Amino acid sequence: MRAKASEVHNKDCVKVAVRVRPFNKREQDAGSRCIVSMASTSISIQDPRESQNRRAFCFDYAYWSHSGFVRDHRGLYVPEEPGGRYADQNSVFQDLGEGILENALQGYNATLLAYGQTGSGKSYSMMGYGPNKGLVPKLCERLFQAIRENQESGQCQVFFSMLEIYNEQVVDLLSRGSRNPGGLRVREEQQRGFYVEGLRMIPCESAPQVEQLMEQGTRTRTTAATHVNANSSRSHMLIILQLKQIFSKESTTKQSNINLVDLAGSERQRSSGSEADRLKEGTAINLSLTTLGNVISALADVAVGKRVVHIPYRDSVLTKLLQSALGGNSRTVMIATLSPADICYEESLSTLRYAERAKRIQNRAVVNESPTERLVKELKAENARLLQRLSRMGQEGRRASEETKELRQLLTHNELQIRAIQTLWEQHLQEALKDWEQQYATLTQERRMMQMHPYILNINEDAQLSGVVKLFIQEGEWIIGLFDSSQRSISIKGLGIQERHAVFRNEKRRVTLTPLPGSKVIVNGNAVYQTTELQHLDRLILGSNSTYLFIGYPSERGADDWSRYDYDYFQSELAAAEGIHLGESSAGSNQTDPSLLAVFYDYIKLMPMVAEANQMSQELNKGVEFKLEIKNLALSDSRGHDLQKDIVVRVTSRGSKQVWVWSKAKFVNRKFLMEEVYQQFQAEQREGERAEGLSAVALPREKDPFWDPVEPLLLGMAHLWLQSLAFHIPLEEQLEVLGSEGTEEAILQAQLVPCTSTGLPLGEDDILIDPTEVLGRRLDFQLVLDQCCGVRWIKEARNRGVQIGFRLFDCSQPLYTPAVWHNINPLLDHRVHFTSLCTSQRLLDYLQSSAVVVELWGLQEGCTSLSSSLEAVKMTAEGTFIIDEPGPPETAAAGSGLSGSIRALQRDLEELRSVNVSLRKENQSLREQLNSAKNGEGVRGRSMRPSCDAEFARALKVFYHSMTSVRAQLQRLHRHRPSEESDLLGLRLFVDEQSRLLKDFSEQLEQSVSTLKQDVAAIVRRKRERSGIWS
Ligand SMILES: Nc1ncnc2c1ncn2[C@@H]1O[C@H](COP(=O)(O)OP(=O)(O)OP(=O)(O)O)[C@@H](O)[C@H]1O
Ligand SMILES: [Mg+2]
Secondary structure, three states: OEEEOOOOOOOOEOEEEEEEOOOOHHHHHOOOOEOEEEEOOEEEEEEOOEEEEEEEEEOOEEEEOOOOEEEOOOOOEEEOOOOOOOOOHHHHHHHHHHHHHHHHHHOOOEEEEEEEOOOOOHHHHHOEEOOEEOHHHHHHHHHHHHHHHOOOOOEEEEEEEEEEEEOOEEEEOOOOOOOOOOOEOEEEEOOOEEEEOOOOOEEEOOHHHHHHHHHHHHHHHHHHHHHOOOOHHHOEEEEEEEEEEEEOOOOEEEEEEEEEEEOOOOHHHHHHHOOOOOOOHHHHOOHHHHHHHHHHHHHHHHHOOOOOOOOOHHHOHHHHHOOOOOOOOOEEEEEEEEOOEHHHHHHHHHHHHHHHHHHOOEOOOOOOOOHHHHHHHHHHHHHHHHHHHHHHHHHHOOOOHHHHHHHHHHHHHHHHHHHHHHHHHHHHHHHHHHHHHHHHHHHHHHHHHHOOOOEEEEOOOOHHHOOOOEEEOOOEEEEEEOOOOOOOEEEOOOOOOOOOOEEEEEEOOEEEEEEOOOOOEEEOOEEOOOOEEOOOOOEEEEOOOEEEEEEOOHHHHOOOOHHHOOHHHHHHHHHHHOOOOOOHHHHHOOOOOHHHHHHHHHHHHHHHHHHHHHHHHHHOOOOEEEEEEEEOOOOEOOOOOEOOOEEEEEEEEOOOOOEEEEEHHHHHHHHHHHHHHHHHHHHHHHOOOOOOOOOOOOOOHHHOOOOOOOOOEEEEEEEEEOHHHHOOOOEEEEEEEEOOOOOEEEEEEEEEEEEOOOOOEOOHHHOOOOHHHHOOOOEEEEEEEEEEEOOHHHHHOOOOEEEEEEEOOOOOOOEEOOOEEOOOOOEEEEEEEEEEOOOOHHHHHHHHHOEEEEEEEEEOOOOOOOOOOOOOOOEOOOOOEEEOOOOOOHHHHOOOHHHHHHHHHHHHHHHHHHHHHHHHHHHHHHHHHHHHHHHOOHHHHHHHHHHHHHHHHHHHHHHHHHHHHHHHHHHHHHHOOOOOOOOHHHHHHHHHHHHHHHHHHHHHHHHHHHHHHHHHHHHHHHHHHHHOOOO
């Protein structure tokens, strides 16, 4: 579907198009739902958690590239049927590309920006993949075609430049010399505005020439990315086409700049800002993208008449270079690309909002005349005047030979100057063509090699950069590594790559790989240490994250599709080796829980980053290790529902054994800062400043991204279920405290003791048959935390301590036990008395369905322990904690949306409560009717029931007590493990002991159950006897 807004827009408003791509493999595996729909030029997006929540937007163009397409014999994606709704590359070009071309030919500056989250299709739309060429190559083709068609009317010169902005540095992607470490400078001139000093501008006269330059640029980008360990989706790529048209007849020259910008993935910008981090600088993970957002917002405000004092163009490199494109002299188009999947809802919505703001920006484009062309024009005008004077002089018959000579000289000089200006272009063009021929020969050579030898092919996180580098493994032995002084070496760079990393041997058409000591080599997800024979399409990871696909001899290749071995494939394979699976079967059955899937993809996304952080830490001697963990994998809330899972990074200092747990956002932020430190370190190394102060490494602590002050750490949780309190039954438990990933962190002995207001435990006779009896009455109980046993945290390092935190019902703050240090089995002996003065239905519901979540906190040397904040806590006169306070009066809750929904919930609760009361009444009366029907006499029935129920309660209580000891036995069994050093005899003893414990356990269980059965049978029998059925 290709739709164009019907209303006529102001010509110079930024035009905005949105495009939605097909599902990618991740999304397909997850059984994703498409939440985007389009009708004409409007697009609407649905909140996957709340289907009524739809947001609609309207743009200049809306492209449906999600479904309704087929791949034709040329490999092109085209609509299933002619005129189908699928928008292919051609239709996008017809709207956006043709417009840009037309503007440029008229002499306007033109800009095309692609904005969207990583992997949403920016590069697909801009550059394209394989035969599905994007806007840029198509635009170049059409441009040269137009030039050929208009050859008669004037000469046309095209200059091509390609640059990348990464981390605020400008890299010339077409530069042949060595890279300037600080990047190129951006300068400002009154006439020209901002420009990149020393950027290569290559004259071009055909589309294939431009295509080859783009290939060359992509190659530079790929190698630059691996060398400095940069992430390409965080960089912006700019292609600048300068077009000069010289119309000799009209003596006019038109000049236009076409900026084609593939922006960095948009989500990177926000992941950093979302969380407070001690080190703030990293909030500018992508200063250019953040600033672009600010400029767009400011300009959008200007457009709606708001007063805006300042537009922050100067705050970043990108916005400096795009100043004319935004709010200036340019006709600008933005294409916003979207993923259709439910899991990308937040990102897609944010992209649409961004695009909506951009739509409001107004530009003032004018046709351009450059000073050089004016000079030619002026020279020509002067010549014309001179000629006129000469002829006039001839006519007048005056023989002023001196003057004529002077005039003729001037004329010749001017003509020479004109020719010089024009031949300069010819010369440049010739040079560029020579260069092009050389490059072309290299490419042809490479193609020939591909047909003769096995090779490895780079795989990059950014699909645009995958397959760009090919390293051939010819017959014989080849060392791969940083080392490149030998004839028989393959030189690569990258984090964790050793001087001599590994050896490839190609003998008798078989290729093997042997890692050299101390180097990391992973083949198909598994680390290898010995010579391994490589098979066609094996996946190699060298160092921390240099990923390659092995391509065997042509005879082994067949017609297989290599594209499935993308970056994700490599990472999933690694994750699988670590035991983190997203099983094909569950994925295929479309049933994977989207939240789990998001966690899985976060995991594989962070995995290479963690590997890189570890490598940097090692090289910089930081002594810290990073490890990915899944937060809450095995944990649940107070009602037993799974807690939201998330990825965290556990940071451990090897020397001091200090531990930190960083959120995903914090880690991403820190990783960025680490890269900066690392690059600085590398630069210093290059400059030989190694000897004394490695200043990058010896950062003051407060600026060190590898360090943080220590804090208490949540080690794990246990649940103490409260149901017994509703019956006034005491409970004694040995709780297993589970860590985030399900490991046993400790055993906690805890009790719940129903008691009197003075703290005396209630007796057996106080047991309630019907828990509703507590309603409206005072309820007292104590939570007792006796002791922790086998605390793993302290076993690992004795200089640590623990604390227990817990929160009950409506307590706003958690309470903590005092800290206990240095003890594996710390005695807590902590008792807290809670009181509900007038028990509500809400508290009763809570008791019957919830648990107190007891948190085990780890303390480490130098960190302050956690303390209970008692400000908001209410106490009784006896000094007990009051819970279940009556809610605030209605009026207090008025106002915000949140309090509105709380009020609604309270109303619902009230209603449910009254329904409950009436149901209970009905139930009671039904029971009475039943009894009187059975006995013919109501009184007898009523008098008998309590005694029977009391017998039941007693039997249950006996059972309950015996179950407590059975459970203790089970826990003992759980903890019973063979010692790590046990020999065969030790194991045999262990097995004997284990079977004894099991036998005891089953006997106890048997006995408890049979006692219960007997008791129940006796009660039933008695009941029947009394009701006279047997009489
Ligand atoms: N309209 C489309 N039709 C078919 N495939 C598409 C389309 N758009 C994107 N894709 C595919 O989706 C993948 C990611 O697209 P692309 O590389 O363009 O993302 P990107 O937005 O440039 O990401 P990054 O920010 O990482 O550079 C590619 O494999 C590409 O082939
Ligand atoms: Mg891209």
